[in-house]
Amino acid sequence: MSVFVSAAELNERIQAGQKQTIIAALWEPKEGKAWSKFQSEHIPTALYCDPSAQLAGMPGRKVGRNPMPSIDTVSKAAASWGVEAGRPVVIYDGGNGLFAARAWWILRWAGVQDVRILDGGFAAWDREGLPTVAGPGGLVVPREIELAAGSLPAATMDDVRAFEGLLIDARGARRFEGRREILDLRAGHIPGAQNLPVNDLFDQETGKVKDGDVVRDRFARLGVTQNTDPASVITYSGSGNHSALLLAAMEQAGLPLLTHYVGGWSQWSANPDNQVATDI
Numbered sequence: 001m002s003v004f005v006s007a008a009e010l011n012e013r014i015q016a017g018q019k020q021t022i023i024a025a026l027w028e029p030k031e032g033k034a035w036s037k038f039q040s041e042h043i044p045t046a047l048y049c050d051p052s053a054q055l056a057g058m059p060g061r062k063v064g065r066n067p068m069p070s071i072d073t074v075s076k077a078a079a080s081w082g083v084e085a086g087r088p089v090v091i092y093d094g095g096n097g098l099f100a101a102r103a104w105w106i107l108r109w110a111g112v113q114d115v116r117i118l119d120g121g122f123a124a125w126d127r128e129g130l131p132t133v134a135g136p137g138g139l140v141v142p143r144e145i146e147l148a149a150g151s152l153p154a155a156t157m158d159d160v161r162a163f164e165g166l167l168i169d170a171r172g173a174r175r176f177e178g179r180r181e182i183l184d185l186r187a188g189h190i191p192g193a194q195n196l197p198v199n200d201l202f203d204q205e206t207g208k209v210k211d212g213d214v215v216r217d218r219f220a221r222l223g224v225t226q227n228t229d230p231a232s233v234i235t236y237s238g239s240g241n242h243s244a245l246l247l248a249a250m251e252q253a254g255l256p257l258l259t260h261y262v263g264g265w266s267q268w269s270a271n272p273d274n275q276v277a278t279d280i
Contacts, residue, residue, distance in 0.1 A: 005117070005118060005119060007118065008128065010022075010043070021083055021089045022043055022090050023046065023103060024047065024092055025051050025093050025102070026048070026094060027051045042122075042133065042137065043118075043125060043130075044138070047138055051099045052066075054074075055103055055106050062267070063267060065266040066262075068240075074106055075110070075145070082143050086114070087114070088116065089112060089114060093121045095124065097121060098244075098245055105244040109149065110149060111148050112145075117248055121207060154259065154260050155260065157268060157274075166194065166222065167190055167234050167236070168193065168196050168224075168233060169194065169195050169235075170196060171197065175265075176189045183238055184238060184266045185269050185270050186276050187276075187278065189277055190268055190274075194222055196222060198242045198245050200218055209249050210249075212252065224258075234259045234261050235261070239265075239266045240262035240264055243261070
């Protein structure tokens with residue numbers, strides 16, 4: 001199943017009245033601004049998702065900026081969106097894919113099977129001049145759905161400490177090298193990690209995922225192929241967003257979903273017992 005759906009395809013599904021749940025995972029630094037933007041304009045039938053409250057736990061030095069949410073938090077959010085077995089879910093964000101990818105990975109991790117991402121996000125929808133609506137979002141009947149943690153492989157900081165396989169850092173090169181860090185407590189990367197900036201996998205003008213051949217070739221340079229054991233590779237980013245987007249691009253290209261260290265650099269760098277590496 002492809003992960004990314006085009007704006008045209010999603011619009012066709014809406015116009016045809018097909019059953020689906022559309023979720024807008026929107027975040028802004030100023031509290032309340034994302035909700036205000038959603039109310040002023042969103043894709044028809046979409047429901048609002050607050051990533052900081054519904055896709056992450058309480059931040060802190062020991063757990064990182066956007067730690068894993070509890071399965072109870074995810075279950076309550078999924079129920080409020082009307083997610084149910086057999087009903088497709090499509091997620092979008094403003095256009096960079098980060099929050100949509102996080103929502104995609106969290107729902108898949110919790111056991112929701114049919115989850116897709118709007119390729120290029122709301123920016124792509126807007127460029128194509130497709131219809132939007134205002135207001136609080138589509139009507140929803142809360143559903144009962146049984147979710148369980150662990151449907152996708154995830155790693156803890158202790159797992160990473162003991163890990164001897166390939167580590168892939170999905171952040172940009174300057175952050176990986178330790179030349180620039182404005183979000184976390186120390187600059188650099190986990191010792192032994194290899195850098196594959198997730199932006200390499202997406203068109204920087206449109207925000208859309210690149211062709212599968214391009215994605216597979218980029219991973220092949222690190223020795224990751226369709227036959228790679230997901231347990232043999234761990235990917236991470238700052239706090240799980242860029243790495244979630246990297247995993248979405250991988251599955252779109254037919255590559256295995258690697259183990260995900262969601263705590264990422266924000267958790268690792270905050271612990272003084274952890275070593276860091278730089279390429280300066």
